[in-house]
Amino acid sequence: MDPKALKAEFPILHQDINGHPLVYLDNAATTQKPRAVIEAVKRYYEWDNANVHRGVHTLGSRATDAYEGARDKVRKFINAGSSSEIIFTRGTTAALNLVASGYARHLLGEGDEIVITPMEHHSNLIPWQQAAKATGATLKYIPLQPDGTIKLADVENTVTEQTKIVAITYVSNVLGTINPIAEITEIAHRKGAVIVVDGAQSTPHMKVDVQALDVDFYAFSGHKMLGPTGIGALYGKTRLLERMEPVEYGGEMIDFVELYDSTWKELPWKFEGGTPIIAGAVGLGAAIDFLEQVGLDNVDRHEKKLTRYAMDRLSRIDGITIYGPREERAGLVTFNLADVHPHDVATVLDTEGIAVRAGHHCAQPLMRWLNVSATARASFYLYNNEEDIDRLADSLVKTKEFFGYEPIR
Structure with missing residues (x-):
């Protein structure tokens, strides 16, 4: 794959910020959108805009086909067994909350255990x-x-045998740690627990096969994988989704309504009350098409190569501290620079046209484990290249000089 050629497909990346060409390194927060995704959403609103599953007119039929077609693209993308196992949500946060509220709260009791890790995003x-x-x-x-x-x-x-749920991120949004999900799933199942995986930072960057992993629930967001904001998905095994209770009522999730009782539709619509995120699903489907054309294996190889280059380049800067594993890690580098506050680092980098994230990254317990209040984070995607890393490294040296540190000799 050619990152420079791919970059041409992203209109937002071709602008100057504070007099410098934009280098976008905040992809773990959200990714930019290619023309194909922007045009797909635009085309839906211009030609197919209607509510789904309800109207028999042409626009309603086309909108329903586009919405359910996007669901099937998600199914194939993560290799779910059935489209009915794909629930559209507002994103990873909504998907994880759906499992916690619709599954855990109805099935857990005193003496049961929920196992997670200190590296979890607040949403998990x-x-x-x-x-x-x-x-x-x-x-x-x-x-x-x-x-x-x-x-x-x-x-x-x-x-233990009392553990009913293991909830864990596939990839840490701070450390870049890639957790051994298949092995953890085997342990969880052997001890009678179900496993819930936060796939927000894995799904955009590597090939995910939920059946091969044998996970019970898997959640991810569209906006972190070139799609629109406000759309995501929850995968769940059929037998577990059927045991879950809805958490939103009304609209398309109902089957039959009496004055004092109601019944729900079958999967997946049981969990999709109200007018769904139709345009978002269409955009997510277009993002999946784009990623499959590029190839997730190519994205994975490119990011790992870029991360190795970034680790080497940034490690040469005196006074920098890099967090997380040194070898096998995802496409991001989280760091602090001397005793400069990460917000100041990010502000100075912005004057150089470089966008990074600074703060606690919605992982305050992990910040305390690292014994820091905040960090800066540079995160990469398929349109980034070594020149972006060089710009980052050179600007970090300038940042040190700006705050009174001697330049590297």
């Missing part, structure tokens, strides 16, 4: 805190190694 932590409080279940944590990885022996020791 707070719902389980609340589920534990509501049901009397116990929340437990798999300990982290000094480099921010986890050992399978610790998973074995933490997950």
Whole structure:
């Protein structure tokens, strides 16, 4: 794949910021959108805009076909067994909350355990805190190694026969840690637990096969994989989705309504109350088409190569601290520079036209584990290249000089 050629497909990347060509390195927060996605959403609103599943007119039929066609694209993209196992949501956060509210709160009780890790995004932590409080279940944590990885022996020791749910991120949005999901799933299942995977940072960057992994629930967002904001998906095994309760009522999720009772539609519409995110689903389908044309294996190889280059280039800067594993890691580098606050680092980088993220990255417990209040993060995608890393490294040196540190000799 040619990152420079791909970059030409992204209109937003061809602009100057503060007098410098934009270098966008905040892809873990959200990715930019190619023309194909922008045009797909535009075309839907210009030609097919109608509500789905309800009208028999031509626009309604076309909108329904586009919406359900996008669902099938998601199914194929993650290799789910059936389109009925794909629930459209507002994103990863909504999908994880759906499992915590619709599954965990109805099935857990005192004496049960929920196991997570300290590296979780708040979206895969707070719902389980609340589920534990509501049901009397116990929340437990798999300990982290000094480099921010986890050992399978610790998973074995933490997950017990009382554990009913293991909820874990596939890829840490701070550390870049890639967790061994297949092995963790085997441990969870052997001890009678179901596994819930936060796939927000994995789905855009590597080939995911939910059947090969044997995960029970898998959540991800469209906007982190070239799609629109406000759309995502939850995959769940049929037998588990059928046990879940809806958390939103009305609209398209109902089957039959009496004055004092109602019944629900079959999967997946049971969980999609109200007018769904039709244009978002269309855009997500177009993003999947784009990614499949590029090839997820190509994206994965490119990002790993770029990350190795970034780790080497940034490590040469005196006073920089890089967090997370040094070897096998995802396409991001989280760091602090001397004693310059990361918000100041990000502000100075912005004056050079470089967009990075600074803050706690919705992972405050992990920040405390790292013994920092915040970090800066540069995260990469298919349109980034080595020149972007060089710009970042050179600008970090300028940042040090701006705050009174001696330049590297």
